[in-house]
Amino acid sequence: MKWIITSLLFSVGFYLPGYKPVSQNPVPVVIKSAIRTGADQTEKYLPYLKGKRVAVLANPTTIIGHRHLVDSLLKRGVQIVKVFGPEHGFRGNASNGATVGDETDPETAIPIISLYGKKRKPGNSDLKDVDLVIYDVQDVGCRFYTNINTLRDIMEACADNNKELMILDRPNPNGYLIDGPVLDMRLKSGIGQFPIPIAHGLTVAEFAQMVNGEGWTYNKKKCQLKIVPVANYNHNMEYVLPVKPSPNLNTQQSVLLYPATCLFEGTIMNHGRGTPYPFTIFGSPLLKGTYSFSFTPVSIPGMSETPLHMNKVCYGIDLRNYDVSRLRKERRINLDWMMELYKAYPDKEHFFDRSQSNQIGSIDGLAGVYDFKKQIIAGKSVKEIRESWEPGLSAYRKMRKKYLLYADR
Structure with missing residues (x-):
C-alpha cells in the first residue's frame, strides 16, 4: 500500500525530497509492478546486521523510502562504524570529477572515507574494525558511469580482507538497453574499466556477479556477496528514480538520454553543463544561424564550475521534450544527434577536440573503440x-x- 501511495504521488507531480524534476516527459511508474528495492525490504537483512560492525558505501540515492539508509539504520540500532563515499561524495555535493576528501558527517558524527580522492578503495586499516560492508548506490546502466568502478574496487578490498559485501540492489532505469561497442581494453580508463558495451543492461548486483564470474578483480579473487534482490522487477520495467543519481543527471529525461548523450562529452559541443539541463541540450557558439534554439552555460557550483563555452551563447539541439518512449521501442543508442551536429558544425577538424574543456574523457574513451570517431x-x-x-x-x-537475477521481459 505504501508503494502504491508513493507511485500515485509521483503521477500527480509530487516528488520525494532530493529529486529535482525538470523533464517534460517523465516515464510513468507502473503501479501494478509494486517494485521494492533491496533497501526497502528491511525484513530480509536487518536481522543479519544485528551485532555486526557495519560500513556503508553510500550517496544521496542510498535511501529507504524517502530517508537516507544510514540515518534509518542508525535509528533501528544498527552499528554503523563508517561510511565510504564515491564520486560526488556521501551527501552528493561535489562536482563531477572533483577530488573528495575524508570528513566527519555533521549529521551523524560518523567518519566518512572518500573513495574519490587520495584512494579509490578501502585499505586494510579501513576495514579492520568492520564485519560487513553494505553497497547501496543507484546506477544508471552505462559503462562510463563510474559507480561500477567503485563497486569493483570495494569488492577487491572486501575479498582481500575476507569481509562480506551486502548489496541492496536497485532497478536499472536503462535496464532494457544492451547496446554499443564493447570496450577495446587498450582504451581502459576511469570512464571505461570493463569489456562491456556502453549500455550493459544489468543491475549493480548482477554486475557484481559478473565481476566475480569473469575474474575482473586485480587478482581474480572472488568477493563474498550477500544480495538482497529487487522484488517484483524485470529489466523491461519502467522505473522513475526517486532521487537524482548525481548532480548532472538531475532529471528522468537526462537519465534515459544518457547512454547516447554522454558521448557529447567527447566533442566540442556543450551538452548542457552550466545549465539546469545537462545531457538534454547541446550546442556551440559556431552554430549560430544554423539552429534557432540557444542557451548560455554559466558557472554552477556543485554541478559545473567551468563549463565548456562558459558565458557564450550556444546554438543547437533541445531534447528536453524528446519522447523517450521511443528509446524503449527502438532499444538502440541513438546516433542521429551526433551525426547531425557533426555535419552542421563548420569547423569539423575541431569537432572532437577537447582541449578547451576540463571534462574527463575523449570520444575514443567514451565510445570505447577507436573506430567510432573515424566513422x-x-x-x-x-x-x-x-x-x-x-x-x-x-x-x-x-x-x-x-x-x-531478473528476467529481461
Missing part, C-alpha cells in the same frame, strides 16, 4: 556503424545471461 568523420551510416559493433555485442549478450 562519424567518414560519414558512415548508422547501419554501418552498428555492424562494426559485432560480434562483440552479441558475445556480451550471451555472457550476460549467466549473471541475471
Whole structure:
C-alpha cells in the first residue's frame, strides 16, 4: 500500500525530497509492478546486521523510502562504524570529477572515507574494525558511469580482507538497453574499466556477479556477496528514480538520454553543463544561424564550475521534450544527434577536440573503440556503424545471461 501511495504521488507531480524534476516527459511508474528495492525490504537483512560492525558505501540515492539508509539504520540500532563515499561524495555535493576528501558527517558524527580522492578503495586499516560492508548506490546502466568502478574496487578490498559485501540492489532505469561497442581494453580508463558495451543492461548486483564470474578483480579473487534482490522487477520495467543519481543527471529525461548523450562529452559541443539541463541540450557558439534554439552555460557550483563555452551563447539541439518512449521501442543508442551536429558544425577538424574543456574523457574513451570517431568523420551510416559493433555485442549478450537475477521481459 505504501508503494502504491508513493507511485500515485509521483503521477500527480509530487516528488520525494532530493529529486529535482525538470523533464517534460517523465516515464510513468507502473503501479501494478509494486517494485521494492533491496533497501526497502528491511525484513530480509536487518536481522543479519544485528551485532555486526557495519560500513556503508553510500550517496544521496542510498535511501529507504524517502530517508537516507544510514540515518534509518542508525535509528533501528544498527552499528554503523563508517561510511565510504564515491564520486560526488556521501551527501552528493561535489562536482563531477572533483577530488573528495575524508570528513566527519555533521549529521551523524560518523567518519566518512572518500573513495574519490587520495584512494579509490578501502585499505586494510579501513576495514579492520568492520564485519560487513553494505553497497547501496543507484546506477544508471552505462559503462562510463563510474559507480561500477567503485563497486569493483570495494569488492577487491572486501575479498582481500575476507569481509562480506551486502548489496541492496536497485532497478536499472536503462535496464532494457544492451547496446554499443564493447570496450577495446587498450582504451581502459576511469570512464571505461570493463569489456562491456556502453549500455550493459544489468543491475549493480548482477554486475557484481559478473565481476566475480569473469575474474575482473586485480587478482581474480572472488568477493563474498550477500544480495538482497529487487522484488517484483524485470529489466523491461519502467522505473522513475526517486532521487537524482548525481548532480548532472538531475532529471528522468537526462537519465534515459544518457547512454547516447554522454558521448557529447567527447566533442566540442556543450551538452548542457552550466545549465539546469545537462545531457538534454547541446550546442556551440559556431552554430549560430544554423539552429534557432540557444542557451548560455554559466558557472554552477556543485554541478559545473567551468563549463565548456562558459558565458557564450550556444546554438543547437533541445531534447528536453524528446519522447523517450521511443528509446524503449527502438532499444538502440541513438546516433542521429551526433551525426547531425557533426555535419552542421563548420569547423569539423575541431569537432572532437577537447582541449578547451576540463571534462574527463575523449570520444575514443567514451565510445570505447577507436573506430567510432573515424566513422562519424567518414560519414558512415548508422547501419554501418552498428555492424562494426559485432560480434562483440552479441558475445556480451550471451555472457550476460549467466549473471541475471531478473528476467529481461
